[in-house]
Amino acid sequence: MAQVIVVGGGLAGLSAAHTLLERGANVLLLDKQPFMGGNSTKATSGINGAGTNSQRKLGIPDSAELFFADTKKSARELARDDLITVLTGRSGDAVNWLQDKFALDLSLVARLGGHSQPRTHRGGAQFPGMVITYAQMERLEDLAVSNPERVKIIKKARASKLLKDETGAVIGIEYTHNGQTSTAYGPVVLATGGYAADFTEDSLLKKHRPEYWNLPTTNGEHCTGDGHKLAMAAGANAVDLEKVQVHPTGLVDPNEPDSKVKFLAAEALRGVGGLLLDNTGKRFVDELQHRDYVTGKIWENGKYPIRLVLNGKASKEIEWHCKHYVGRGLMKRFDSGEALAKEFGLAPEVLKKTFEDYNQSVRTQKDPFGKKFFQGEWSFDDFFNVAIMTPIDGESRVLAKDGKPVPGLFAAGEVAGGVHGANRLGGSSLLGCVVFGRVSGDSAAAYLLQTQSVAVRKAGGRLTALAGQLDAAPAAAASQPTATTSAPTEKGSAGEYTAEEVAKHNKKDDCWVIVDGKVLDVTAFLPDHPGGEKAILLYAGRDATEEFNMLHDFKVIPRYAPDAIIGTPQEVKGGRLR
Template sequence: MASTITTDLKNLSISEPVVIIGSGLAGLASANQLVNKYKIPIVILEKESSLGGNSIKASSGINGAHTTTQSNLNVNDTPELFFNDTTKSAKGKGVETLMDKLAKDSHLAVEWLQSEFDLKLDLLAQLGGHSVPRTHRSSGKLPPGFEIVSALSKNLKNLAESNPELVKINLDSKVTDIKVEDKKVTGVEFINTQNDKVETLNTSNVIFCSGGFGFSKEMLQEYAPDLVNLPTTNGKQTTGDGQKILSKLGADLIDMDQIQVHPTGFVDPQDPESHWKFLAAEALRGLGGILLSPSTGKRFVNELDTRDVVTEAIQIQCSKANNKALLVLGEGIYEDLKNNLDFYMFKKLIKKITLKQVVEDYKLPITSDELAEHLNQYSTAAKDTFNRPLVVKNLGDEITSETNVFIGEVTPVVHFTMGGAKINTKSQVINKDGQILAQGLYAAGEVSGGVHGANRLGGSSLLECVVFGRTAADSIANVN
């Protein structure tokens, strides 16, 4: 039987610490807001042996409307336009007040990262379902998720060393229960997975930032059984622990069957049957990438439609190829996505070959001249057959069978769970009667539900983490 150790943190010289469950961007954002702005001590409980969660792998960027970067690049955007794009993508599900907050606070989130952590976020991409370019990333060598998570983690790690009473980071710590008395949070129980000891932290405030459940076949079977056999981009830690605990406490779990299948996960030619896939970032399509069907050798969809629409098109048009499509990018895209493409080529997920080799290697049912002619018809048109503007301009002015392209196989993958514990605009967890579940109980990021409805826009996952992670911190500071 596991032994129990009780750690009473109420006697710290500073006020009682906030316990943050999970160290993806939502957890890191709430932690940094609490310690940097309010000097409120925090304890992070992370069940893995390192910080970052799935956020560290995000590769397209973070959304923001009416930002300084957009102004510098002459992009006209407003929170109202972003809100409209979000609600359209949500298809009548979710909670519009949360979507409105996401859009209105988006520029504050981006500018917080820029000012507090010296992140450039100076480049933009227009992803599927967006009316304008609003997905921010930095010019530099690091992918956006890794860059943002690294900057926020570094600040907390430095504080944990210099001021351990302000910041404590407990890795290998799996939360098993939340103690609630008289509808008030009183503590957190967790297991130290290195020694199997059960520990309890006494606290009045808990922020769940534990992520989604996209790796859990058990939960997929319960909420979306038709997706159980699809590959996933989620790390093995993404098992819905937070949703399970919050449900037992009485939280209202909403939209749990709304699970986003991302249209483009790379098929690794060295391990094509692997259940886990590297994500082929939506920015690859946003900056000019196109999709070809191996069955026809031709395009079949507006690659910048929403993720659910592109996914369905692949599953219909590429069914004879086991739902595998070909992602094709021209040489003109290389400078914009050099770091991504260098990484993908290093992992052998993408290769650079001529169109003639494309036809030969993938046994397309058309000639290389026919493929070049097919692509040429889209390279000069203001809008193509699928209503996408100038889709292949990065392939060059005159496309021939000798034109070089970057190409890789992609397939739909379980990527993001839109559903979770319902929250309000203060990031407080809500019960099934629409009331606050318990004083001091908050949630942010993928563990929560209502922000995205039926379909999440690319670039809004990192944004959700920053907006509602910071909101939880602000709510705790204002209550106390």
């Protein structure tokens, strides 16, 4: 079977690619980043699913109908019933698919804001988005090595133009790679993400929501609306470009409070019982309300800084997140209510009163801010994790302006509009990527099969002549770019270094770290790191093993940065690279 071109290596593109392979199609995946993953790796709360195997084991009485009602209420007047039906109706199957096909742990189920039932799935450790995306990414990269005739991956490739035939059908794409312009042929699935990180003068964000143009964002720098612009240039109709969601809880780095790019505070932090307190130490909102509602209340309250506070019980339930945020300097731990009050600059009695008022709501199930779901009472004699918050922005056929599908063009993920309406429920971002990635893969495979069948029928008795022409032409596989993925190899240790020697290399232009008994010179790797340079620079000159192992699989270094390994710490000999 011929190939389908997938543009974008985030979760939507990866889900489309795996579905296409399941349906028998070949895949060429183009990603403009040096590493795949996109924003999906940053999703930290989980993935929604109704009627899943995990819910059934936990006795949660959820259904696609209940999920549909919650999603429609969240989307309000912009609800697209057909798209919501697909999203919610296929949600359970999507979660089960991830567990069955990729052996993922999604056994923990929580209730986030706007949900009538617990349906947001995650595992016991790590960020769910990273776990889900990396599992698909590594499987696809392994296939690109073991089965290159089926899977080709080209990174640092920027799509520049959709190619169309005389009928207006999309038949391929033009892209640039290593300074050269190339073309590839086949139906196209766009999975390029959103446009909230485009701060140029002609950005879609500035055009459609100029009031948000100066807000910080958690989007990666690659989210510049490439897919939207490609599709519109090819005649696609744009919908809901003005519907940009402002997330209520972005983490503020005290060392860089005005940074344009923020780290997203997991919605699960509020889902496990975290409270939002203003600078007077008081609550002002139902923490489990819809995102846009919470954002509006933050702006309406206006008593900054706003802090998200987790007590001991909530911190233990989501311990890995807290440990990661503390490690990055985005969250602080306080071992008593008195220490917490000092951080606020308030008398201890003020926070005690806030806790007492909240406990009264828990006991009576009547909250002045309308909260309906509680995680137990709070004690002043406890430990707390605290972070400063700021609001942040942030069948799959593409339709033309006449409402008809553009043949050969499909979309999935954030580039596809109309799914979430005015407000997206927490946990539905990963779900939208997986569900509509699979839908686009199904649709593109069916389209490819249909067009091939038509071509064969039209060829009729000329098949022999056609075969002769194909024999005379260069082989199709030879005209396609080769995958940039290579088999994992480990560079041998070159020497031993003391901790003091490693500590000297602690700057951006000279950065060493220790990971699992190996010394790595990551200076050249910094610009390509998917998590940004800062995530590594925090550990420059130090042992980063604990943080690394919280986030990464053992294959990451030999797969992506084998040349970074320069030796071993003198104190650790024969350490195993993980």
